[in-house]
Amino acid sequence: MIQLSLDQVRPWFTKDHENRLQSLAQFAYRQLLDGQVDAFGKGWLSWPVDDHAELYADIDKISDQLTKVSDVTVVIGIGGSYLGARSVLSMVYPEFVDQGKHQVIFAGQQLSGTYHAHLLKYLDNHEVSLVVVSKSGTTLEPSAIFHTFRAYLEQRYGNEAASRICAITDAQKGTLRQYALEKGYATLPIPDDIGGRYSVLSAVGLLPMALAGIDYRQVMAGAAEVKQRYDNLDVADNPSVQYALARHVLYQQGFAAEALVTYEPRVADFAGWWQQLFGESQGKDGIGLFPTMLQFSTDLHSMGQYVQDARKMLVETVLDVEIADAPELVVPQGLDEKNAYLEGRTYDSLREVAIESVIKAHSDAGVPNIRINASGEAASLYGELVYFFEIACAFGGYLLGTNPFDQPGVEAYKTEMKVRLQK
Template structure:
């Protein structure tokens, strides 16, 4: 269940302002659900309720094969080809890095160009039995392309011809350089639907194969996404959380607020915040329009950005994402909490008021106090409360944000599915690399 509250954004997001926006919201919702609108770009919208035949059996079988052949999976991708997978695995299998103790280790590469980072990863893999999962629609993106071929070469040195049995490719099923290369090499392939862009692809094999490898029940994730699909179909301001969230953001944007800070209180939400940032940044930041999507992780960032948020220039509003169960597993009714997270009685005088309290008590108190202080400081706040079983809730959250993002793009008057701005630096970078010896700035 996802609930959006806008009371903390008064007077900017008032009932009257929302009512005045209703005709635009109806038009945006109509465009979103019109199958002829943006045809070929909205496959994500109907994905949760469609029958995908044997695709999920194939994904699960591939994940089982990877886990039987390897003891760590390296997912190579960038942007939408890795952020969603990383968000899901971090939320549901925290600590599933190489040294982690939960689930099957899944690590990520190909999202930057640091030699040092890649060499450290290769060193870590020397004592392991790795598999590569390469995720790219075209195969032409610089960072994952470079990392893939370096990691592939490393595997081939170690395993020879059998290295191909450790390489899996998620790519366009019909065309593209990576598809052609995978066919030539005999790598096992899974499809990226041609009508779904990277940042909207979490619920496809792009995100679900790494999740399944990590030991996550992807069927439950998809069940949650279907619930989100059902909720987001409604043309109901108060019954459709995606419409209310998109409307509140748009009203704040129209009144001069320039930055939306997604606030989370659990470290495992950090990668979800990065996925959210790409989703909204690439979908809405164009034609000189759009909110700047930032994220803050409290309480840590209160000790670096808390001063600015409380008393700095009034340019940002907060969207507090309160995810039920994002902390440690809660004790069953009637059972005491884990004593390791209960502060003992024998504390120093300055900490006496903490004695007997568990860390989650402090977290809840901090959230309430921070929200109250920031509201009094003139910071508008939206609050998104998300409750439900872990895997299902993640699927529901993903679809909710995707729907709200697309609606917001229509309200802004921009195409929420393209990203022409990123091509500018790519053209210049490719020209430099093709011109001969690499020159710096």
């Protein structure tokens, strides 16, 4: 369940703002739901409730195949091809908890030779399979790393290597698609009408979930629940829309950046997925809030001073996640006199006091604070959060007058890199 609180942002986002923006909000929402507008990027809208029986069967078959021959799968991708999958694994399997019976490791998200060399050495002591995620197969980072690891598997396993590799790529065309067909790899499709940053609920994220032992059907059920619930709400009552409207008004008032604040370490990677979603979708045409992340209470002891007292350019969106399987921990008895007031308190209660205190201090200092409370089972809650923010992001893009599904700026550096490398 997701609940939105705008109480601490009302000095900047008033009911009068909401009323005046209703016509714009209605227009932007119609743009979002209109299948003829930017149709190439809207497949995710109905995706959670579409029939995926055939896809699920293929995912289960490939997952079973790879887990039978290996105890580690390396998933190679960058941007939306890995951020979503990594974030769901982190949310379901927190630190110090094994990832089911099968380990999933991510590679190809950067060009560190040291990282990948150490990973290859680590793999020498494991049985290995490989999943490469790329719609075109020509993005430099995953292409270089994929062929490095593909060669490693071929050296270790010979002709058997092909049965240990799956390519998640374009269903009909592209360099990786052709290469996979020639090599005899298993393949899964990336839908034509779903861009990378919106693709975590497609095979891009679902296969890594299945490999890690996560019930991906529960993830999809969480997203479907939010879609069905919000479909029946008026724009004025839709929490995703209200969140987007609040950040839109704050941007118009001169705020330049939005920090997604998390208090639970297992949600930090989700903030990374959120950052790409909003950065690529709304950061164009010289406009858009700069999306960043803060992990409290850790960062309160490094960035808290800046947030409290520096230039007032930052909006904080506090994402308070309570996962149902989280154990309860209590501060023990026998504390020293100055810390005795902590005795018997649960960590949940300490976190709640921290959240309320920080929101009060920062908002009093002129930093707008939006609060989003999310609670439930990890897998279904992840799906809920993904769909909540995808709606808010795409709708917010239309409020700004931008196309929330393209990323023309990304191509500039890729083109320059290829020119330099091909000299």
